[in-house]
Amino acid sequence: MLHSMTGFAARQGTFGPHSWSWELRSVNGRGLDLRLRVPDWIPGLETALRAQLTKALGRGNVTLSLRITREDGEGAMRLDTVRLEALLDALEQVEQAAIDKGISLAPSRAADLLMQRGVLDSSGQEDDNEALAKALLSDFTPLLAAFIEMRTAEGTALEQILLGQIDRIAALTEEAAAEVETRRSESIAAFHAALARVMEGATGADPDRVAQELALLAVKADVTEELDRLRAHVGAARDLIGQGEMIGRKLDFLTQEFNREANTLCSKSQNAGLTRIGLELKAVIDQMREQVQNVQ
Secondary structure, eight states: OOOBSOEEEEEEEEETTEEEEEEEEEEOOSSEEEEEEOOTTSTTHHHHHHHHHHHHOOSEEEEEEEEEEEOOOTTOOEEOHHHHHHHHHHHHHHHHHHHHTTOOOOOOOHHHHHTSTTTEETTOSOOOHHHHHHHHHHHHHHHHHHHHHHHHHHHHHHHHHHHHHHHHHHHHHHHHHHHHHHTHHHHHHHHHHHHHHHHHHSTTOOHHHHHHHHHHHHHHHOOHHHHHHHHHHHHHHHHHHHHOSSOHHHHHHHHHHHHHHHHHHHHHOOSHHHHHHHHHHHHHHHHHHHHHTTBO
């Protein structure tokens, strides 16, 4: 089964006061390029995520984004009694010193004391970042599974497209072979006519040498080897797709070989029918190569 390099998955989760949202997406690439945008204050999270992605994926430009927010509910405020006691002691000393110097101070307000740094802690309690990391990694497992499932579904559709294109290439190859066979008698007649014209206009020419040169031109125009190689490439492409995983680079190389034979077929063509088939072959091969770029 083929796997596409194109995929997307999203997921949301919560743990204690924390909530988060994941986005995992990928497009085609020459190798595996991982780009992770995750908070750096969670110990070991990025390393663990990168290891899972590397193990599960073969190729593609992959981007993983994680956004975390913290929501404090009612009663999350915590009064630091130690800091408050120290602040009250300091305030008592200040007021006593003012009295000793005959200075009158405005009465202290509770709101002013609570505004002092560290007296009222809005975080409620220390966050357990290690427990949060475990919760995130546990939630990442189904996200990665959904992502791989989408890439597999895309690969299944891609496989059907590629097999259809390979079938079309095979049919055009046989059509070209039939065209060559149909034109064979015409080619022989044209060869003899060319030989007669050359002999008429070349006084003293060696008939054997002229025949050899014309025969050489006929050999150069023969497309039997190109058709045989196209048939072989068709078989190789079907075998590769049957293997399934991690064949994208091999298929890409094979499409280049397909294109090489189609170009040679067009350059050797001696009639409009064969040229038409060669051009259609090139068009199908180009379409196939575009699809192959997405195969993992």
